[in-house]
Structure formats: structure tokens, C-alpha cells
Amino acid sequence: MTAKFRAGKDPSAVLENVETLTGQRGDGRNRAVTYGDLTTLGLANLRVGAGGKTSLSPGGGKGDGGGGGIQKPVRPTNFKATGGFAYVLLEWDMPNYRGRSLTEIYRSPEDNLANAVLIASSAAGVYGDPVDPDWKGYYWIRHVNSLGEPGPFNDSKGTYAQTHPDPAAIIEVITEQLNASPLIANLTDKLETNTKNIGTVDSNVKTLSESVKNQNSAMAKRVTDVETSSQSNMSAVRELSQSVSDRFSSSAERVEKVEVATRENNAAVQTNAKAITEMDKNGSASYRAMWSTKAQAGDVKAGIGIVAGRDANGNTISQVAVAANQFFIFDPNNPNDKTTYAIPFAVVDGKVVIEELIAKDAVIKILAAQTIIADSVRAGIEIVSPYIKTARIESGNFTVDQNGNMTATNANIEGRVVATSGSFSGSVTATDGSFRGTVHATDGEFRGSVYATDGEFRGSIYATDGVFRGTVYATDGRFEGTVYANKIEGDVMQVYQMPPIGHNQTRSFRYNGGQDQIMVISSAAISMTLTAKSTTVLNGYLDLLINGRVVSTLSGVVGGGATGPGVTAGEKSVSYVKSFSAEIPAGSSNVLIQVRTRGDANCSAEGILFMVSRKNSSAFS
Structure with missing residues (x-):
């Protein structure tokens, strides 16, 4: 029988043996089989362990359509992007395929996947991307297996996200805009009585007084017009006072209108004050008092109104309405150093802007906040965050205290376990594990990979597979399976x-x-x-x-x-x-x-x- 390999340490013997193992010498039947060969043939699974080192485990490999092998990553599902102020929170469903490793995250300022760049990767189903306030952009994700093979992107179209502008910057801009309002200058002026000589080109005063009285009603009416005009410009003050009383109702109304007009523009301010009381055919009484002031310059309108009363059904009417695209409150008695005023409350373009708020009870559908400080926070469904920092966690029989001590009734750990020290009084069954400290076990069985920085075994060790990266002290030993080592001193090439x-x-x-x-x-x-x-x-x-x-x-x-x-x-x-x-x-x-x-x-x-x-x-x- 011819020997497969040649004995000796001389260069020619080493060369011959290496060429035989690599298949360069002979017919190839003695060529060494690699991890990749076994995985491709579907005879084993390739596992990526700590530090990126690979090892084999029993299974069907890539060539096995059944169980055990590393699979091609699936398409991500339920990918969502929610913008905060300086972060975008990204969420997706955790994938379910063999060999899951991590998820790659891509970003682009435009909806174009070809220009997207890889910004991060995450092994979790959530990630927080730090961006600027008022940022806009698109995101894509794809899963990657433990062999480094990427799967399909979640979609060819990007998932849009936008962060909120900085509230302090918004308040500053709005405060500057509102301080330029002519109302502030008008309302902060001192009350004075000025007498001036005014020359007019043409002016007139018209007064109409009318009084009517009959068997069922009485009415008194007075109209006063004060008008001035010069060429195509005109100004007028009109005042209407009217009182009507009949069998079932009575009303009093006063209307004041100030109006100016030029060739192209006109402006007017009208004040209405009206009180009505009436009785319907069933004898139900209703009454109402209303006051309003309206202003119009060209097509731009603004106004304020107050109404109080009760309808025929007895329902209370008590309303104050403001018609404007900007509404604000300021304190005219407390200007700041720049002779402008703080705007503690404003409504601008349909949005309420409040610099500081004290509320006893509030119901908000969607809340976007930079910082939340509270004695107690309750969430009825879930809390999603890429980072949670707390002193204690409690969930049924699972607790973690402020010292990092964890208590759990049951635990299923599929990845690596890293322990500084530990004591197992019963049986330990592990698919994979890394123990850097001391482990005391009465009984144990490891079916997967075991990584140890240092260890001393005085009894029997049964291992299907193992990797020792530190020092192992043993009087004697026999390994019937495979031993993987980063460094072995002795007769190893x-x-x-x-x-x-x-x-x-x-x-x-x-x-x-x-x-x-x-x-x-x-x-x-x-x-x-x-x-x-x-x-x-x-x-x-x-x-x-x-x-x-x-x-x-x-x-x-x-x-x-x-x-x-x-x-x-x-x-x-x-x-x-x-x-x-x-x-x-x-x-x-x-x-x-x-x-x-x-x-x-x-x-x-x-x-x-x-x-x-x-x-x-x-x-x-």
C-alpha cells in the first residue's frame, strides 16, 4: 500500500505534502476538504463566531433546501421612519431566516436608491439616525446573513422622513414678525387728545332722524354721515343707531363705520353692537347680545366678535371669535431690552405657538418633543427606542436591578453568552457560549461552540465542538471531534x-x-x-x-x-x-x-x- 503523505521535515517533504493537500499533486483524491466545500455540498453549516471566526456545525449547509443551513436574507417588512427633532427613528420587523446577522441602513436626500449611501448597520429592529432639525430625506434597508450576503431592499422607493424644526428658532422668528405688527405700536401709544386744523377740499355732514310708531310696533332710527373727498380720494364716517320694538321681539343696534378709499385701494373699519330679544309662536323666549368689529383693507379681512344669549331651546350661547391668520398676546407694560415684546401665545398660519405652558391635564394625539421630564410615564402598547437607560427593569418574573443583577424564571439565549463568573447547580445546555471568567457547574452539556479565555477542567469534558482562545490546563485529553485554535505550539504547520x-x-x-x-x-x-x-x-x-x-x-x-x-x-x-x-x-x-x-x-x-x-x-x- 502506497503512503499518502511523505514523512520528514525537509523542504522537499513539506513541499510534496502541501501540494498533495492542495490537489496540485496526484489525482486529487487526497486533497484536503475545506469548510467552504462542506457547506457548498450541504453537509454542514458555517457558523460565524466571536471575532468573525468561522466554524462548522451539523446541518444541511447552503445546499440543503431543508433545515439548518444559512439562508438568503428575506425582504424587510413594515419599515417605518419617524422624524423627531435631531433624530429619525427607524423601525422594521425582525426577519425570520437562518443565519440572520444584521440590517444595513441606507440614506439619501432624494428618492433615488442609486445615490443612497450606507450610514449604519444594526442587529436590532430599530435604529436612531442623528440628523439636523428640519431635515428631509429618504431611507432604505436590507438584511445581511452571517456569510455577508445581502438580501433585497425593502423597496425601490425610499421611505420619506422629516425632522421637526427647532421650536426655539420658530418662536424667535414668529416673535420678530409679530413685533413688527402695527397693532403693537398702536396699542402701546399713550392716549392723547390732539387738536389740529385740517383743511378740506370738500366736506359735508348728513344726518337722518326717523321715528315710526303704530299699534303693534315702534321704531327709532338715526343715520349720521361725515364725508370728505378730494379728487379721487374719499373718507367717510357713518353711524347708524336703530331701535325696534314690536309685539314679539325687540332689538337695538348701533353700527359705526370708518372708511377711506383711493383710486385702487379701500379700507374700512366697522363696529356693530346689537341686542335682540324675541318670543316664538310657542311662547319660548330667546335673547342675544352681540358685538363685533371688522376691518378690511382691499381683500384682506380681520375681525373680532362677542355674542352672549340663550336660544329658544334654552341652550346657552357664549362665544368670542377672532377672524385673522395671526392672533397673539403680549404685555404692553413689560418690553424687553430691545424695546420689543415677548409673545407668550400666538396662532400663526393655523398653528398654536406657546413659549411656556403649564397644564394640569392635557390630551394630545401626537406629541413630538425634544426632552420629556416626568415623574411617571405610561405607554399602553409599546415603547420603541434605539437606546434605553434605566436603573431597574421589571416584567413579570424578569427583573434587572441597578447593579446589573438579572433574575429570570426561564431564558432562551440563541447567541453568545459572556459571563465573568457563574454558578449552575443543574444541567446547562448551550448552543453557543463565551465564558471569560470562572464557571462552576455541577453538570453541563454543550452541543455547540464553547469559547473560553481561560479555564481549568478537573473532571470529564464532553464537547461536540469547541474553541479555546485562552489557556487550557489539562493533565491528559482526547478529542474525537474537531479542535480549532488561533495558536498551537508544537508539531503543527x-x-x-x-x-x-x-x-x-x-x-x-x-x-x-x-x-x-x-x-x-x-x-x-x-x-x-x-x-x-x-x-x-x-x-x-x-x-x-x-x-x-x-x-x-x-x-x-x-x-x-x-x-x-x-x-x-x-x-x-x-x-x-x-x-x-x-x-x-x-x-x-x-x-x-x-x-x-x-x-x-x-x-x-x-x-x-x-x-x-x-x-x-x-x-x-
Whole structure:
């Protein structure tokens, strides 16, 4: 029976074994199988653990249409964007597919997915995006699995969001606008009586007095007109006083109207005062008193009215109405340093603006606030936030106190568990876990991956799979499954693949080292190519340097009458297959390893695969 692999630590043996494992030598039946091969064939699942390290777990893999494998991410559902003041709250349904990892969030100021940029990723179903007040834009999301494969976006159209303007800035702008109102200047003027001589071109005063009385009613009416005019301009003051009384009703009305007009514009102010009392045919009495003042300049109108009374059904009527697109209150007795006035309350363009509010009870359908300070907050359905900071959490049998102590009747943890210390009096069953401190367990079974920074096991350990990144102390042990380690000292080969190198170039990498033994670094077959456009012989060299010192050199010739093994005189391009071998002293760490090309011929190399192993392994005698 022919041996599959060749024993020995010399470069030729190492090279042969590596070429066999990579499938470059032989018929490929002894080629090593990789994680990717098993996953693609549907024989195992690829799991991404702590630090991005991959491991295998039993299952159907990507090729298995059934259970266990990592699936393609699904399309996100119920994606919503809610604008606050300096944040946009993004929410979506948590996806349900195997291998779920995170959700990518994209943003653009316009509804164009092609121009959207990735701004963040979140493993939760909520994210808060910090933006400026009064910002507008669009969002998209897509899920990504643990293999890094993205799924479809939630939609080709963006989800629109807009933040609220800063209330302080709004109040400042409105205060400036309202302080420019002519009403403030008019209402803050002192009351004075001025007597002036006014010349008029044409003026007249008309007075009509009328009194009527009969068997059932009486009426008194007086109309006074004061008019002035000059060419096309006119001004007038009209006053109507009227009193009517009959069998079933009586009313008194007074109307004052001040009006001016030019060729193109006119303005008027009218004040009505009216009182009515009447009785219907059933004998029910109703009464009403009303006062109103209306002003109009061109097509712009404003007014205020008061009505009080009771209708025939006995319903109370008590109303005050203001007709204006801006309504505000100010204190004329307290101007500020700029001789302007604070506007504590205003209605502008249909919105109520209040600088400060004290309310005993308020019912608000939608509340957008920058800061909420309250003794007690209750939410009947849910509270959604990307970040919640509290001293205590209580939910049935689940509590977390201010010291971070958690109490739960039952817990189902699907991801990693990181514990500084712990005590398990019963059985522990874990799919995955990371314990950085001390764990005391009477009994335990780990079916998934176990990550330990440090540990001491005095009894028996049964593990299907395990990764130890720290120190493990064991008198003796047997692993029937797979052992994964970031670093193993001893008779284990470590491999590094260097990219191709061109003429007069240097490539470098570092070997951590630190072993107490002498280590051997060797390379697999390197393809070194020399090219030349010369009739003379040219030389090319490939150097191996350790910590800046040349420890091995490969050479070749090309061109002119160059001869040698595999070289024909006059050739313009020659390829060599050669390999390096050198020793790294015991105790060396952070070793700088370099490969460089040089010579008067154009020298390049590829297929540079380095292997580091222990010298004089105890496995051979």
C-alpha cells in the first residue's frame, strides 16, 4: 500500500505534502476538504463566531433546501421612519431566516436608491439616525446573513422622513414678525387728545332722524354721515343707531363705520353692537347680545366678535371669535431690552405657538418633543427606542436591578453568552457560549461552540465542538471531534500565501513566532520567470530576508548565449521552479519575512507559499 503523505521535515517533504493537500499533486483524491466545500455540498453549516471566526456545525449547509443551513436574507417588512427633532427613528420587523446577522441602513436626500449611501448597520429592529432639525430625506434597508450576503431592499422607493424644526428658532422668528405688527405700536401709544386744523377740499355732514310708531310696533332710527373727498380720494364716517320694538321681539343696534378709499385701494373699519330679544309662536323666549368689529383693507379681512344669549331651546350661547391668520398676546407694560415684546401665545398660519405652558391635564394625539421630564410615564402598547437607560427593569418574573443583577424564571439565549463568573447547580445546555471568567457547574452539556479565555477542567469534558482562545490546563485529553485554535505550539504547520511579485519589488509579512524551539520556514515550488531583450547573458535573483538579513537566494540566467539546466541559448524568457528554506532561531517573535526580486533581467515570481514548522519533530525517530 502506497503512503499518502511523505514523512520528514525537509523542504522537499513539506513541499510534496502541501501540494498533495492542495490537489496540485496526484489525482486529487487526497486533497484536503475545506469548510467552504462542506457547506457548498450541504453537509454542514458555517457558523460565524466571536471575532468573525468561522466554524462548522451539523446541518444541511447552503445546499440543503431543508433545515439548518444559512439562508438568503428575506425582504424587510413594515419599515417605518419617524422624524423627531435631531433624530429619525427607524423601525422594521425582525426577519425570520437562518443565519440572520444584521440590517444595513441606507440614506439619501432624494428618492433615488442609486445615490443612497450606507450610514449604519444594526442587529436590532430599530435604529436612531442623528440628523439636523428640519431635515428631509429618504431611507432604505436590507438584511445581511452571517456569510455577508445581502438580501433585497425593502423597496425601490425610499421611505420619506422629516425632522421637526427647532421650536426655539420658530418662536424667535414668529416673535420678530409679530413685533413688527402695527397693532403693537398702536396699542402701546399713550392716549392723547390732539387738536389740529385740517383743511378740506370738500366736506359735508348728513344726518337722518326717523321715528315710526303704530299699534303693534315702534321704531327709532338715526343715520349720521361725515364725508370728505378730494379728487379721487374719499373718507367717510357713518353711524347708524336703530331701535325696534314690536309685539314679539325687540332689538337695538348701533353700527359705526370708518372708511377711506383711493383710486385702487379701500379700507374700512366697522363696529356693530346689537341686542335682540324675541318670543316664538310657542311662547319660548330667546335673547342675544352681540358685538363685533371688522376691518378690511382691499381683500384682506380681520375681525373680532362677542355674542352672549340663550336660544329658544334654552341652550346657552357664549362665544368670542377672532377672524385673522395671526392672533397673539403680549404685555404692553413689560418690553424687553430691545424695546420689543415677548409673545407668550400666538396662532400663526393655523398653528398654536406657546413659549411656556403649564397644564394640569392635557390630551394630545401626537406629541413630538425634544426632552420629556416626568415623574411617571405610561405607554399602553409599546415603547420603541434605539437606546434605553434605566436603573431597574421589571416584567413579570424578569427583573434587572441597578447593579446589573438579572433574575429570570426561564431564558432562551440563541447567541453568545459572556459571563465573568457563574454558578449552575443543574444541567446547562448551550448552543453557543463565551465564558471569560470562572464557571462552576455541577453538570453541563454543550452541543455547540464553547469559547473560553481561560479555564481549568478537573473532571470529564464532553464537547461536540469547541474553541479555546485562552489557556487550557489539562493533565491528559482526547478529542474525537474537531479542535480549532488561533495558536498551537508544537508539531503543527503554519502556512502563508504571498501574492505574486514583480521586477525590483519587495513583499513582506510578519510571523508572530515566540516558540521555544527552532522553527523552519520553507516554500513550496516557486515559479520564477526571467525575461530579457538582450543578446548578452542577464541574471535574475529572488532573495529571502529574515529581519532584514538575506538568508537564501534563488538565481537564474536568460538571453544571449546563456546555458544551463532547462535553458536554451538565445531564449528571451525562461521559467524556473525553485524553493526557499531557512531557520528561525528559537524564541524569535514578530519576525519580519521579506521576498524581493533584483538583477539586470526582468525577474518575477508567483505561487509563493510559505510553511513554518518545528525542526526535528518528536514524531520521528
